[in-house]
Amino acid sequence: MSTNYNVVLSPEVKAALAAGKPVIALESTIICHGMPYPDNVKTALACKRIAERHGAIAAVCAIIKGVMHAGLTDEQIEYLGKAGTEVKKVSRRDIPAVIARGEDGATTVAGTMFIANRAGIKIFATGGIGGVHRGAETTMDISADMNELGRTPVAVVCAGPKSILDIGRTLEYLETQGVPVIAFRTDRVPAFYTPDSGYRAPVRADSVEELAGMVEAMDALDMQSGMVIVNPIPEKYAPDGEKIEKATVRAVKEAEKLRLDGRDITPFLLKRISELTDGESLEANIALVYNNVRLAALIAAKAAENARQ
Ligand code: PSU
Numbered sequence: 001m002s003t004n005y006n007v008v009l010s011p012e013v014k015a016a017l018a019a020g021k022p023v024i025a026l027e028s029t030i031i032c033h034g035m036p037y038p039d040n041v042k043t044a045l046a047c048k049r050i051a052e053r054h055g056a057i058a059a060v061c062a063i064i065k066g067v068m069h070a071g072l073t074d075e076q077i078e079y080l081g082k083a084g085t086e087v088k089k090v091s092r093r094d095i096p097a098v099i100a101r102g103e104d105g106a107t108t109v110a111g112t113m114f115i116a117n118r119a120g121i122k123i124f125a126t127g128g129i130g131g132v133h134r135g136a137e138t139t140m141d142i143s144a145d146m147n148e149l150g151r152t153p154v155a156v157v158c159a160g161p162k163s164i165l166d167i168g169r170t171l172e173y174l175e176t177q178g179v180p181v182i183a184f185r186t187d188r189v190p191a192f193y194t195p196d197s198g199y200r201a202p203v204r205a206d207s208v209e210e211l212a213g214m215v216e217a218m219d220a221l222d223m224q225s226g227m228v229i230v231n232p233i234p235e236k237y238a239p240d241g242e243k244i245e246k247a248t249v250r251a252v253k254e255a256e257k258l259r260l261d262g263r264d265i266t267p268f269l270l271k272r273i274s275e276l277t278d279g280e281s282l283e284a285n286i287a288l289v290y291n292n293v294r295l296a297a298l299i300a301a302k303a304a305e306n307a308r309q
């Protein structure tokens with residue numbers, strides 16, 4: 001059988017896209033490498049339901065047996081979630097090999113943006129994006145998410161760069177890439193577990209209408225670059241900042257000692273911080289993902305409504 005280079009859409013996603021109905025993309029690295037089983041599957045399935053409740057179809061993106069998918073069934077999500085870290089973490093650079101070898105791949109923000117764009121999906125919700133790592137001035141560890149945002153026209157709704165990163169340098173890098181960073185109902189840039197990283201947001205938007213307008217402008221101008229919409233974790237779910245920071249510093253030190261491969265660093269840090277905070281960070285991670293799925297669905301619904309007028 002010949003290789004399929006097209007993105008396979010689930011029937012639901014296909015029908016919604018054809019009818020101009022709202023669709024949002026979700027990633028699969030968060031399922032396989034970001035959370036433990038069974039929380040990962042539970043969270044992904046709940047995301048699908050939350051998106052629906054807010055008017056959008058959620059398309060989980062992944063590579064299954066060498067084929068890119070936008071829209072997975074609950075069974076496919078269970079399959080990936082159970083396999084967990086056995087599934088390869090797939091960023092842009094990994095896509096050709098995984099397809100050619102007919103392997104499974106859990107796509108990162110960068111990998112998911114690539115698939116979503118090819119499928120015609122403009123809005124994507126996740127937890128946190130990758131960015132410039134602490135110490136990148138020597139390691140050069142800068143997530144491929146940064147450059148993907150600079151070259152692929154998809155708006156990513158997240159709770160900010162992950163707090164394990166160097167937020168200041170991440171913002172500088174996004175500016176260099178020409179990527180708008182829009183903060184929803186805050187003047188501050190949130191950083192994943194915390195609603196305030198200490199950095200001022202370049203742009204603030206206070207309504208879903210305003211955000212939908214910005215996504216539409218990105219699309220209409222054919223800018224060929226993406227956008228980051230940062231949505232702070234709701235205060236009531238934000239874990240104690242000091243505790244998280246202490247756990248982060250310790251986990252970063254441990255990661256350095258272990259001399260992990262670049263792609264293993266983020267999953268290691270997320271797991272260690274969860275262990276060091278007795279699962280508090282995992283709970284917060286789940287809460288902020290739900291919050292982002294809701295906002296992404298509302299933006300997609302608004303944009304679809306505007307397009308009909
Ligand atoms: N958001 C989460 N958990 C995650 C990720 C995002 O709440 O695990 C993943 C995303 O797939 C993102 C990746 O692209 O972490 C960043 O990895 P790296 O720093 O190696 O580029």
Ligand code: MN
Pocket residue numbers: 141142143144262263265
């Ligand atoms: Mn990296």
